[in-house]
Amino acid sequence: MKTKEVGRPLDRVDGCLKVTGQARYTAEIPVGQVAYGVLVRSTIAKGRIVAYDTKAAEQAPGVLAVITHENAPKRHPTKEFDPSDKEPSASPTTLLVLNTDEVSWHGQPVAVVVAETLDQAEHAAALVRVSYAEAEPARLSLVAEKPRAFVPEKVLNEKPEVKQGNAEEALAAAPFKIDYTYTTPPYSHNAIEAHNTLAYWEGEDQLIVYDSTQYIFGVRKMLSEMFALSEENVRVVSAFVGGAFGSKGRAWPHVGLTAMAAKVVGRPVKVDLPRKDMFYMVGPRTPSEQRVALGADAEGRLQAVIHTGTTASSTSNTFAEHFSFVTRHLYASANILIQQKLVRLDMVPNTFMRAPGEGIGTFALESAMDELAYALRLDPIELRLRNEPGKDPTMHVPFSSRHLKECFAQGAEKFGWNQRNPEPRSQREGPWLIGQGVASAFYPANKRSAEVKVHISIDDTVVLQSATHEMGTGTATVQAQNAADQLGLPVGKVRFEYGDSLLPKANGSFGSTTTITVGGAVELACEDLKRQLLRLAVKHPSSPLHEASYDDLEARDNGLFYKDHPTQGETYAAILAREGKDSLEAQASFPAFLKEKLEEMAYSFHSFGAQFCEVRVHEDTGEVLVSRWVGVYDCGTILNEKTARSQFLGSVTMGIGMALWEETKWDLRDGRIPNSSLSEYHVPVAVGLPRIEVHALSIPDPHTPLGAHGAGEIAVTGAAAAIANAVYHATGKRIRNLPITPDKLL
Amino acid sequence: MRAFTYTRAADTSAALGAAIQNPEAKFIGGGTNLVDLMREEVERPNEVIDINRLPLSQIEELPDGGLRLGALARNSHTANHLLVRQRYPVLTQAILSAASPQLRNLATNAGNLLQRTRCYYFYDITAPCNKRQPGSGCAAIGGFNRIHAILGTSEQCIATHPSDMAVALAALDATVQVQSANGQHSIPIEAFHRLPGDTPEQDTNLGHDELITAIDLPATPFATSSLYLKVRDRPSFAFALVSVAAVLKVADSQIKNVRLALGGVAHKPWRAHAAEEILTGAQPTAEIFRRAAEAELQAAIGYEHNAFKIELAKRTIVRALTTLTERHLA
Ligand SMILES: Cc1cc2nc3c(=O)[nH]c(=O)nc-3n(C[C@H](O)[C@H](O)[C@H](O)COP(=O)(O)OP(=O)(O)OC[C@H]3O[C@@H](n4cnc5c(N)ncnc54)[C@H](O)[C@@H]3O)c2cc1C
Numbered sequence A: 001m002k003t004k005e006v007g008r009p010l011d012r013v014d015g016c017l018k019v020t021g022q023a024r025y026t027a028e029i030p031v032g033q034v035a036y037g038v039l040v041r042s043t044i045a046k047g048r049i050v051a052y053d054t055k056a057a058e059q060a061p062g063v064l065a066v067i068t069h070e071n072a073p074k075r076h077p078t079k080e081f082d083p084s085d086k087e088p089s090a091s092p093t094t095l096l097v098l099n100t101d102e103v104s105w106h107g108q109p110v111a112v113v114v115a116e117t118l119d120q121a122e123h124a125a126a127l128v129r130v131s132y133a134e135a136e137p138a139r140l141s142l143v144a145e146k147p148r149a150f151v152p153e154k155v156l157n158e159k160p161e162v163k164q165g166n167a168e169e170a171l172a173a174a175p176f177k178i179d180y181t182y183t184t185p186p187y188s189h190n191a192i193e194a195h196n197t198l199a200y201w202e203g204e205d206q207l208i209v210y211d212s213t214q215y216i217f218g219v220r221k222m223l224s225e226m227f228a229l230s231e232e233n234v235r236v237v238s239a240f241v242g243g244a245f246g247s248k249g250r251a252w253p254h255v256g257l258t259a260m261a262a263k264v265v266g267r268p269v270k271v272d273l274p275r276k277d278m279f280y281m282v283g284p285r286t287p288s289e290q291r292v293a294l295g296a297d298a299e300g301r302l303q304a305v306i307h308t309g310t311t312a313s314s315t316s317n318t319f320a321e322h323f324s325f326v327t328r329h330l331y332a333s334a335n336i337l338i339q340q341k342l343v344r345l346d347m348v349p350n351t352f353m354r355a356p357g358e359g360i361g362t363f364a365l366e367s368a369m370d371e372l373a374y375a376l377r378l379d380p381i382e383l384r385l386r387n388e389p390g391k392d393p394t395m396h397v398p399f400s401s402r403h404l405k406e407c408f409a410q411g412a413e414k415f416g417w418n419q420r421n422p423e424p425r426s427q428r429e430g431p432w433l434i435g436q437g438v439a440s441a442f443y444p445a446n447k448r449s450a451e452v453k454v455h456i457s458i459d460d461t462v463v464l465q466s467a468t469h470e471m472g473t474g475t476a477t478v479q480a481q482n483a484a485d486q487l488g489l490p491v492g493k494v495r496f497e498y499g500d501s502l503l504p505k506a507n508g509s510f511g512s513t514t515t516i517t518v519g520g521a522v523e524l525a526c527e528d529l530k531r532q533l534l535r536l537a538v539k540h541p542s543s544p545l546h547e548a549s550y551d552d553l554e555a556r557d558n559g560l561f562y563k564d565h566p567t568q569g570e571t572y573a574a575i576l577a578r579e580g581k582d583s584l585e586a587q588a589s590f591p592a593f594l595k596e597k598l599e600e601m602a603y604s605f606h607s608f609g610a611q612f613c614e615v616r617v618h619e620d621t622g623e624v625l626v627s628r629w630v631g632v633y634d635c636g637t638i639l640n641e642k643t644a645r646s647q648f649l650g651s652v653t654m655g656i657g658m659a660l661w662e663e664t665k666w667d668l669r670d671g672r673i674p675n676s677s678l679s680e681y682h683v684p685v686a687v688g689l690p691r692i693e694v695h696a697l698s699i700p701d702p703h704t705p706l707g708a709h710g711a712g713e714i715a716v717t718g719a720a721a722a723i724a725n726a727v728y729h730a731t732g733k734r735i736r737n738l739p740i741t742p743d744k745l746l
Numbered sequence B: 001m002r003a004f005t006y007t008r009a010a011d012t013s014a015a016l017g018a019a020i021q022n023p024e025a026k027f028i029g030g031g032t033n034l035v036d037l038m039r040e041e042v043e044r045p046n047e048v049i050d051i052n053r054l055p056l057s058q059i060e061e062l063p064d065g066g067l068r069l070g071a072l073a074r075n076s077h078t079a080n081h082l083l084v085r086q087r088y089p090v091l092t093q094a095i096l097s098a099a100s101p102q103l104r105n106l107a108t109n110a111g112n113l114l115q116r117t118r119c120y121y122f123y124d125i126t127a128p129c130n131k132r133q134p135g136s137g138c139a140a141i142g143g144f145n146r147i148h149a150i151l152g153t154s155e156q157c158i159a160t161h162p163s164d165m166a167v168a169l170a171a172l173d174a175t176v177q178v179q180s181a182n183g184q185h186s187i188p189i190e191a192f193h194r195l196p197g198d199t200p201e202q203d204t205n206l207g208h209d210e211l212i213t214a215i216d217l218p219a220t221p222f223a224t225s226s227l228y229l230k231v232r233d234r235p236s237f238a239f240a241l242v243s244v245a246a247v248l249k250v251a252d253s254q255i256k257n258v259r260l261a262l263g264g265v266a267h268k269p270w271r272a273h274a275a276e277e278i279l280t281g282a283q284p285t286a287e288i289f290r291r292a293a294e295a296e297l298q299a300a301i302g303y304e305h306n307a308f309k310i311e312l313a314k315r316t317i318v319r320a321l322t323t324l325t326e327r328h329l330a
């Protein structure tokens, strides 16, 4: 395939719709007769509901229903989201919310109030009184629960432990070593678009749900289980999503409750979660406590690598966030010890947040690498280069592609790393202490499954269809570019329809998998279409392609042409016209063959990067400003320079937020989240950000569709460590507990 | 939100009349604080009296060379007013360090003084809070209190007043002009906000049926040498952990005049009289700055998460005074 469109910094195909307000998000879908639902949150973290007093709420103006577990329609259990299922349900919890008197986290919905207007529903919800019996004290502290921590059966789809050689012994014997504990706090999701759901029923058993989700088929599966419907009877639509970052991969309790409320009032019901409810009803990133111990010889070669630690899940889910994955693949060592433990807390079920696992894992590992570099008096980049593995250090297979060295080389050059004096506290400007830090970025390049249908008309317009998602990531744009090249057409001819369960099935859009997965399916579907077209042409002696075989041809100029006879070929329009057809379509699934599956096991698929930053720390007040950023990323072919760049910028921004500002506070007395508002939960703001310079190597991975990897998460990883390393360089103070707030530097 | 009646007052006496008639009514200025609190059902007025049509938006010079800031002048207008910028830079800096441009375009000067604490538990109607519901307890004392007070607290309440503007006003010895049915009177800024004591539900000494009409700034020629330093968790759009408003006149290597006020540390803007006393007449040195700061914070009490504010306040005082002194020398 010749690429003309792929790689170009094409404007988003939906950009104009978005900036002119024409893109309709879930909360804006017009439906007649809609009623508004507001959820009542529990005010205890653990116990039972003893009684409700709903009289005042029922009598409040406009109220249509007050639904509690005592009067709610029956719902069925839903299987928790399990990544090892082929098509997992999007259920975040196994708890029978609103069909049980059990309370298992503070803020769990315990009633739904439905009214004619949103204001009426909000007011009536505030009038609902619930009394509880608190049996035993809630378990809310990861630290306090550590004695009861256990090794979970698996961590995502991998083993919770890796033991290679004898790491503890090697550590003890190593001439240079560091051994520290790093902690990360819980973080809450705060996409600009809140979580919204609109549901209505047609007849007894047809359910239609508009939902801000990044996993349409997971929501469909969960709802079909919850209401005992066949999957075909549930339609889920998610046209535009205003940011997801993992939060919309699971269907939080309001989704099922909206459908339930619609059943009760016999009308469409809409629930738009208020910001506060997002803190209580959408899972956070788990808190973590991680030990990293590294031992090295005098040359800086790693003799021992230990990465162990604990994360939390809730009592009704089992997700052990995979902080240790990075250490399984990043650096070479004969002696590696990895172990993950889990505690269960009485909290809202935890979930994915942009770069789950690696986001927090790289903070610990890459801080530790910096500490080791200082112990060795070795440049931190040099230390990393000396530990580049020839093969994946724990899978023992080659990397499909790995260019971390080039990332460091380019980054160092652009950042001016070599001018840096490694001595801590050696640079200042007035009261500002200045420091520079570096870290590796690392993220898997996984694939999922998707089906794509491609439809070509005689006027050369192409429609792609797949029930994937557009969360602002640029999927619709890059796949139009992809199909345009596959078919040799201008990109303006291609339209992508997505976001509806009536379209061909696609997996959830998470884990930076959509680009490769949907891209692979587009490639296969287009190939099938071209082969069909060729078969039509070959039949006819009058066709210039009469003698052609597929491999002789290439797609260009709206048709199929001989590679070595540029003028010889036929347009799609001509092929179709001769057949008297006005269109043709093809459908394909990715991954298609055993070949891809075998390849999956023969290589280690990962993306890499180098993060460089400069910080200024006020010597009196401990305030930290990030003043410069250079990131260089190795994540395969870049399909669209512009949308990829946006992903990198957004990721670095989230990494800075994670390092300096964000933290969900849990009141350990009752599980309340005191800072559950955007005024007190500090997400990044533009004034706090430097100019962020990002570059991509754009070296194709020979073993992935289009040579691409996803680009949505890699640039979160390593960011927090680069900042902590720069803060150390500026101040001589090592902060191992995020976020790095002023008090920690006083 | 609870349902309420909306009344638009045509003039001051109509506004006061409506407030006298209904003890549950509330004035509304920009609404940036009141509406938030109404949505959370922390404030539950059954009537809102809109005062935005009242002619109180002017900023005018007073005969003695001071300035009168209209109660309804917007924060952004006030901060950017030429005379404010020239004569009271500390006030401009304080206002511009607060909130966001959108909020400052709406927020009024009177509303800013009367904004309520940002204590997390005050905002959550399911938590005990003596300020919101007298006698229910204080969830902050044994809970998260990172943003809470270290000076002038009581066993009932350890909340802070969140305004930046008010801290600058405290350093400038402003007076609040108040209109009631009985006529006009003024309250010095220091006597305007209260310490929590046993009545944390009362933030200020302003009566329910009293209307703020203006804030007066006395002529203070040396206020051209002034500074607002705000330390916060995020470089923009965050409330102060600690802030310092400082006005300093140095001549002949001697501190002739000094005014210091602290924000983020108490239930009211905290005028640092003890520090001022030590500084006045002294030579401006790092040692004396530190000694003054120590004296001011001597009575400070830290709680589980906010003890760091004690040292932070001291350092911020020293930094503010050092910066102003260096400017004098330069
Ligand atoms: C996200 C966010 C961040 C913020 N950050 C900061 C910050 O960093 N620093 C800071 O200082 N502030 C900050 N603020 C607060 C902001 O400054 C205040 O909300 C604003 O100043 C209030 O002014 P207003 O006119 O909108 O008041 P309103 O909300 O209209 O009124 C507030 C109170 O004043 C009363 N009132 C209003 N006018 C009068 C009058 N003339 N006479 C008597 N009573 C009156 C009302 O009855 C009400 O009780 C922030 C606010 C938000 C929402």
Ligand code: SF4
Pocket (backbone or CB within 6 Å): B117, B119, B120, B121, B122, B128, B129, B130, B131, B132, B137, B138, B139, B140, B141, B156, B157, B158, B159, B200
């Ligand atoms: S500090 Fe004051 S405002 Fe906060 S909970 Fe205690 S009483 Fe309420």
